[in-house]
Amino acid sequence: MSDRAPADPGVSSLYAALPRETPPDHLDAAILAAARRATGSRPRKPARGLPVAWRLPFAVAAVVVLSVSLVTLMIDEGDQQRAGPHFPDAPEPRALEAKPQVKSPVVAERPARVEQKASNAASLGERTADAEKPKKRLADRADVPREPTMAPAIAESQKAEPAVQPSAEGSVGRVEMRETAPPAAVPMAEAPAAADRGGDRAAMTERAEGAARARRQGVTAEGQRAAVDQATRVKRLIGDLSEAAPEKWLEKIRELRRDGRDGDADAVLEEFRKRFPAYNVPPQSEK
Amino acid sequence: MGWNADSGDEALMLGFCSGDAAAFEVLYQRHKGGLYRYFVRQCRDGALAEELFQDVWMNLIRARENYTPSAKFSTYLYRLAHNRLIDHYRRHVRGVVVSYDDDCEGASVAEPVAPRGAQPEIEYDSRQLAAQLLTLLEALPEPQREAFILQHEAGLSVEEIAAATGVSRETAKSRLRYAAAKLRQGMGEWV
Numbered sequence: 001m002s003d004r005a006p007a008d009p010g011v012s013s014l015y016a017a018l019p020r021e022t023p024p025d026h027l028d029a030a031i032l033a034a035a036r037r038a039t040g041s042r043p044r045k046p047a048r049g050l051p052v053a054w055r056l057p058f059a060v061a062a063v064v065v066l067s068v069s070l071v072t073l074m075i076d077e078g079d080q081q082r083a084g085p086h087f088p089d090a091p092e093p094r095a096l097e098a099k100p101q102v103k104s105p106v107v108a109e110r111p112a113r114v115e116q117k118a119s120n121a122a123s124l125g126e127r128t129a130d131a132e133k134p135k136k137r138l139a140d141r142a143d144v145p146r147e148p149t150m151a152p153a154i155a156e157s158q159k160a161e162p163a164v165q166p167s168a169e170g171s172v173g174r175v176e177m178r179e180t181a182p183p184a185a186v187p188m189a190e191a192p193a194a195a196d197r198g199g200d201r202a203a204m205t206e207r208a209e210g211a212a213r214a215r216r217q218g219v220t221a222e223g224q225r226a227a228v229d230q231a232t233r234v235k236r237l238i239g240d241l242s243e244a245a246p247e248k249w250l251e252k253i254r255e256l257r258r259d260g261r262d263g264d265a266d267a268v269l270e271e272f273r274k275r276f277p278a279y280n281v282p283p284q285s286e287k
Numbered sequence: 288m289g290w291n292a293d294s295g296d297e298a299l300m301l302g303f304c305s306g307d308a309a310a311f312e313v314l315y316q317r318h319k320g321g322l323y324r325y326f327v328r329q330c331r332d333g334a335l336a337e338e339l340f341q342d343v344w345m346n347l348i349r350a351r352e353n354y355t356p357s358a359k360f361s362t363y364l365y366r367l368a369h370n371r372l373i374d375h376y377r378r379h380v381r382g383v384v385v386s387y388d389d390d391c392e393g394a395s396v397a398e399p400v401a402p403r404g405a406q407p408e409i410e411y412d413s414r415q416l417a418a419q420l421l422t423l424l425e426a427l428p429e430p431q432r433e434a435f436i437l438q439h440e441a442g443l444s445v446e447e448i449a450a451a452t453g454v455s456r457e458t459a460k461s462r463l464r465y466a467a468a469k470l471r472q473g474m475g476e477w478v
């Protein structure tokens with residue numbers, strides 16, 4: 001028994017010559033759109049966003065705005081650093097020239113941006129810390145050993161011959177200046193000699209101290225700013241994770257802890273507990 | 288996954304079931320013409336044909352979770368189309384349902400339209416022949432017309448026509464035979 005239909009070749013050829021109607025385009029579009037909706041995919045469209053003609057002008061404008069902002073910010077920061085407080089007995093930097101420099105090999109390897117960070121933090125702390133008794137602060141500092149610690153021999157030699165050497169080599173010189181002779185290691189009795197190292201040194205010392213105090217007190221503008229920054233970061237993290245599975249949250253928390261961002265990790269963990277109260281948090285995500 | 292003209296209907300449908308809209312697009316492009324003409328020839332009403340055509344595809348999209356490739360996809364698709372057409376007839380044109388229920392062998396042969404080509408001196412162009420064929424097709428009983436269209440538009444075999452229309456193989460074969468005979472008779476010397 002043949003499965004083929006009893007087709008008449010003549011009729012079939014005539015039928016094949018009939019017009020081949022097709023559904024209208026709007027019907028095609030509606031059906032295909034329904035299929036895409038059902039699968040959750042989007043129609044293939046040409047690249048969206050700015051028209052090509054606008055991309056270059058926008059890119060140039062963005063670069064100009066960013067550059068101007070950055071330069072303005074740098075000028076402002078430079079002004080603030082120059083306007084920083086000085087010890088009344090701070091000597092001219094010239095007095096320190098031609099002095100041999102003693103430095104710790106470990107300290108010498110530190111990158112220049114460590115100094116830059118500390119300087120910025122000090123600048124912020126300085127703005128907010130009240131202008132109280134700089135000498136008392138120095139005395140406080142002298143009581144507390146601070147990092148980086150120096151070998152006693154080096155410290156001795158620095159007492160006799162202050163290591164600061166105004167460097168023409170930019171930031172590297174500044175790193176050496178700060179790291180090789182931290183003011184905390186200088187006893188109070190020798191503070192005037194240490195202060196002789198120059199106005200910049202004193203200003204930096206003042207800023208670092210202000211930042212340290214601000215950190216201890218936890219109520220300064222820097223602290224507030226840091227808290228706001230952290231809140232923003234955490235909010236962004238939570239936003240990214242909002243649709244994610246619990247495992248993804250925990251993975252992110254572990255990743256934050258690995259990066260040393262315990263504060264962020266704690267905040268994300270707190271939000272995680274709110275969202276998944278019944279979920280058992282593994283210990284490595286806790287702390 | 289990249290779908291192309293060589294991809295099988297069933298694979299495409301399974302691809303769509305697993306969330307690939309591109310597979311549906313290929314499937315749709317492949318079958319839209321035949322299905323649309325199925326409704327146009329059956330309904331003889333463009334707007335109604337469009338509505339039913341859209342309904343069938345929407346039903347296919349909605350019911351994709353339940354699709355299992357137990358038969359040819361085209362058989363499944365035209366089964367949906369057939370059911371939708373019957374449903375429409377039941378709601379709006381009761382008389383036609385009776386026609387579907389009748390045994391086709393008992394249906395009267397359509398009165399053939401006298402071909403104007405009976406006079407050999409008159410040349411018929413293809414458009415006139417097409418119009419003649421369409422007239423004859425419209426005059427066929429619904430089940431025979433459906434069987435003929437399924438054979439010529441969807442390329443279904445007798446078995447598949449039987450499966451799509453829910454009748455026995457013999458009934459489907461009989462409908463096809465009657466349809467072909469009437470059309471041949473109506474077209475006279477032109478076939």
